[in-house]
Amino acid sequence: MESEKVLLPLKPRGLLQSENLYQYILETNVYPREPEPLRELREVTASHPRATMAISPDAGQLIALILKLLNPKKTLEVGVFTGYSLLLTALSIPEDGNITAIDINRSAYEIGLPVIRKAGVEHKIDFIESPALPVLDRLSKEIGNEGSFDFAFVDADKPNHWNYHERVMKLLKVGGVVVYDNTLWGGSVAMSEEDTEEGKKEGRQIIIEFNKLLAADPRVQISQAPVGDGITICRRIF
Numbered sequence: 001m002e003s004e005k006v007l008l009p010l011k012p013r014g015l016l017q018s019e020n021l022y023q024y025i026l027e028t029n030v031y032p033r034e035p036e037p038l039r040e041l042r043e044v045t046a047s048h049p050r051a052t053m054a055i056s057p058d059a060g061q062l063i064a065l066i067l068k069l070l071n072p073k074k075t076l077e078v079g080v081f082t083g084y085s086l087l088l089t090a091l092s093i094p095e096d097g098n099i100t101a102i103d104i105n106r107s108a109y110e111i112g113l114p115v116i117r118k119a120g121v122e123h124k125i126d127f128i129e130s131p132a133l134p135v136l137d138r139l140s141k142e143i144g145n146e147g148s149f150d151f152a153f154v155d156a157d158k159p160n161h162w163n164y165h166e167r168v169m170k171l172l173k174v175g176g177v178v179v180y181d182n183t184l185w186g187g188s189v190a191m192s193e194e195d196t197e198e199g200k201k202e203g204r205q206i207i208i209e210f211n212k213l214l215a216a217d218p219r220v221q222i223s224q225a226p227v228g229d230g231i232t233i234c235r236r237i238f
Helices: 019-033 036-046 057-070 084-092 106-118 132-141 158-171 185-190 198-215
Strands: 074-078 098-103 125-129 149-154 172-181 220-225 231-236
Touching: 019 057, 036 057, 036 084, 036 106, 057 084, 057 149, 057 172, 057 231, 074 084, 074 158, 084 098, 084 106, 084 149, 098 106, 098 132, 106 125, 132 158, 149 158, 158 172, 158 198, 185 198, 198 220, 198 231
Parallel strands: 074 098, 074 149, 098 125, 149 172
Antiparallel strands: 172 231, 220 231
């Protein structure tokens, strides 16, 4: 367990204000149940200068549980980075499941690719190096794609989150689920502008507006979970 602590940032990744409590959650519930390939990919990612872009393992654990409950075969991921969330999806979906994964930067994905290959799940992944919006538009136009995806995970450029949402709603089937990451933005969504650190101010306002739009969207049933940096789980109801 002591070696795991080295992988944590100086501050807890989650919204808990107690580093000890966050460490307790990780060591008691998350790390002991984390599949070995995910642990390995987390360690590989820890040395990346932008390692905090990866989804936190506690949020990943919740998403993996949702995936097991859904048992989805056709899934979508917008924003891949080194592939932690992509790998946990590939490990969770059935053997004949598929993930359409979109990211503008293949080099980050290739950091995690050896681990994905070793885990034996690369065949489930269709990685597309591209801005996401044109790919999502193309998918919508292809016969059989609208209303056919079971699950989507979005963790990409925040200014486009609502644009992604509108397109995902076309692709997701009724009863399908989409999960958005970073919807509490380090807790800054509940802070004043003055109390928000400079590096989070622009993103804070974008996330606040996105959260308002999601909350008002009648097409989805939603739940915002305070794990990691905040995730919002949306189930399409019509």
